Amino acid sequence: MTSQHSAALASASSAEQEVARLCSELIGIDTSNAGDDSGPGERVAAEYVAEKLAEVGLEPVMVEPAPRRTSVVARLEGADPGRDALLIHCHLDVVPAVPADWTVHPFSGEVRDGFVWGRGAVDMKNMCAMTLAVVRQRLRERRKPPRDVVVAFVADEEHTGALGAGHLVDRRPELLDGCAEAIGEGGGFSVPAARADGAPIRLYPVGTAQRGTAWLKLTARGTAGHGSRRHRDNAVTQLATALARIGAHEWPIQLTQPVRDFLRESASALGVELDLASLADDVDAALRALGPVAALAEPVLRHSANPTILDAGYKINVIPGAATGYVDGRVLPGYQREFFAEIDRLSGAGVTREFVSDQPPVNAPYSGPVVAAIRAALAAEDPAARPVPFCSAGGNDGKAFARLGMAAYGFAPLRLAPGLNYSAMFHGVDERIDIDALRFGVRVLDRFLTAS
Numbered sequence: 001m002t003s004q005h006s007a008a009l010a011s012a013s014s015a016e017q018e019v020a021r022l023c024s025e026l027i028g029i030d031t032s033n034a035g036d037d038s039g040p041g042e043r044v045a046a047e048y049v050a051e052k053l054a055e056v057g058l059e060p061v062m063v064e065p066a067p068r069r070t071s072v073v074a075r076l077e078g079a080d081p082g083r084d085a086l087l088i089h090c091h092l093d094v095v096p097a098v099p100a101d102w103t104v105h106p107f108s109g110e111v112r113d114g115f116v117w118g119r120g121a122v123d124m125k126n127m128c129a130m131t132l133a134v135v136r137q138r139l140r141e142r143r144k145p146p147r148d149v150v151v152a153f154v155a156d157e158e159h160t161g162a163l164g165a166g167h168l169v170d171r172r173p174e175l176l177d178g179c180a181e182a183i184g185e186g187g188g189f190s191v192p193a194a195r196a197d198g199a200p201i202r203l204y205p206v207g208t209a210q211r212g213t214a215w216l217k218l219t220a221r222g223t224a225g226h227g228s229r230r231h232r233d234n235a236v237t238q239l240a241t242a243l244a245r246i247g248a249h250e251w252p253i254q255l256t257q258p259v260r261d262f263l264r265e266s267a268s269a270l271g272v273e274l275d276l277a278s279l280a281d282d283v284d285a286a287l288r289a290l291g292p293v294a295a296l297a298e299p300v301l302r303h304s305a306n307p308t309i310l311d312a313g314y315k316i317n318v319i320p321g322a323a324t325g326y327v328d329g330r331v332l333p334g335y336q337r338e339f340f341a342e343i344d345r346l347s348g349a350g351v352t353r354e355f356v357s358d359q360p361p362v363n364a365p366y367s368g369p370v371v372a373a374i375r376a377a378l379a380a381e382d383p384a385a386r387p388v389p390f391c392s393a394g395g396n397d398g399k400a401f402a403r404l405g406m407a408a409y410g411f412a413p414l415r416l417a418p419g420l421n422y423s424a425m426f427h428g429v430d431e432r433i434d435i436d437a438l439r440f441g442v443r444v445l446d447r448f449l450t451a452s
């Protein structure tokens with residue numbers, strides 16, 4: 001073993017030792033984001049992160065566009081300041097949790113049976129902790145990354161991101177100066193699978209694309225009147241009809257390039273035949289052949305649009321003059337025009353549409369040095385790793401950072417314990433992460449930083 005190698009091992013073990021504690025302590029700070037200002041905000045967590053970064057000599061910048069809605073950004077100097085910078089982003093806020101539903105208190109950060117438990121363990125205080133651990137270790141050891149690395153721990157991802165990533169991009173872009181690529185949530189986790197010949201492998205979806213977020217407010221306007229009369233111009237009826245049509249609509253399969261790449265690479269990794277040309281003919285059979293990958297592919301074969309909120313009327317015998325409904329729309333990359341034309345057709349002439357949030361789809365190439373560094377880091381730590389490009393059904397802050405021209409990748413590396421239903425953990429009850437997965441993530445991130 002070379003001295004360099006043993007130093008690297010020692011460094012990994014130190015970051016690996018503190019990552020679970022960092023994750024647990026971050027979970028212990030309630031940063032619930034209900035989508036309004038009723039929550040505690042991210043300030044306490046941001047102060048915690050800033051302190052951990054300052055301890056190792058960084059000068060974190062706190063950004064607080066609204067009271068207690070705080071993000072932290074810091075820049076690590078790279079060996080070559082002439083090169084483009086890399087952004088690592090993760091969000092400090094979490095969705096709310098109801099303690100009565102949980103085995104442990106969701107904001108306890110309890111460590112039990114080799115897992116860190118609590119809201120955010122998976123989404124995504126795990127990545128915040130891994131990033132902190134790796135950065136702290138590298139700075140303690142004066143191991144510079146090859147180029148500048150900006151780390152951003154942001155507020156408000158679980159709502160629109162306007163008070164977090166969106167604010168940084170719109171109002172504080174100088175903090176992200178020179179960043180050409182970004183990594184964050186939406187990929188990097190392991191999916192256990194077996195090849196057709198029986199060999200066990202682990203697929204690692206690496207996020208390259210995301211469906212767009214189109215949160216829509218639909219309004220029908222009619223003539224207000226008495227509930228006992230015959231009434232031809234009822235806003236409630238009109239809105240309900242529009243929402244029913246939208247909710248029942250069967251969106252056709254549209255095979256976008258990132259989804260084609262994902263299906264092709266996954267089939268190749270699994271050693272199964274997949275005929276993309278006839279996929280739409282019998283999508284269920286095609287997805288069955290992909291085993292555990294099917295659940296990742298199915299939501300990104302089509303647009304989706306689900307009515308979620310209704311708001312109309314104030315008294316049972318009064319017909320209101322207007323009715324409002326909200327639709328959570330998710331839009332495939334490259335098909336925005338078709339999506340909105342269809343929404344307008346389904347809504348009908350009398351219904352108007354506004355955006356509550358409009359974040360267009362993003363699509364980054366599955367090639368280049370960053371992707372090569374991701375693949376190499378995974379392969380070095382997991383010989384059974386098969387990285388595949390991946391399109392997210394939902395979305396994350398990568399979309400906001402892409403507005404500054406960054407190629408946004410979903411890469412929060414985790415080799416997960418077998419048997420854990422990882423996707424059910426997102427916003428789920430008894431959210432938890434195994435400590436070995438965190439340690440794996442630390443080692444992969446450290447290798448990735450060295451190679452990127």
Ligand SMILES: [Zn+2]
Pocket residue numbers: 091123124157185396
């Ligand atoms: Zn998240």
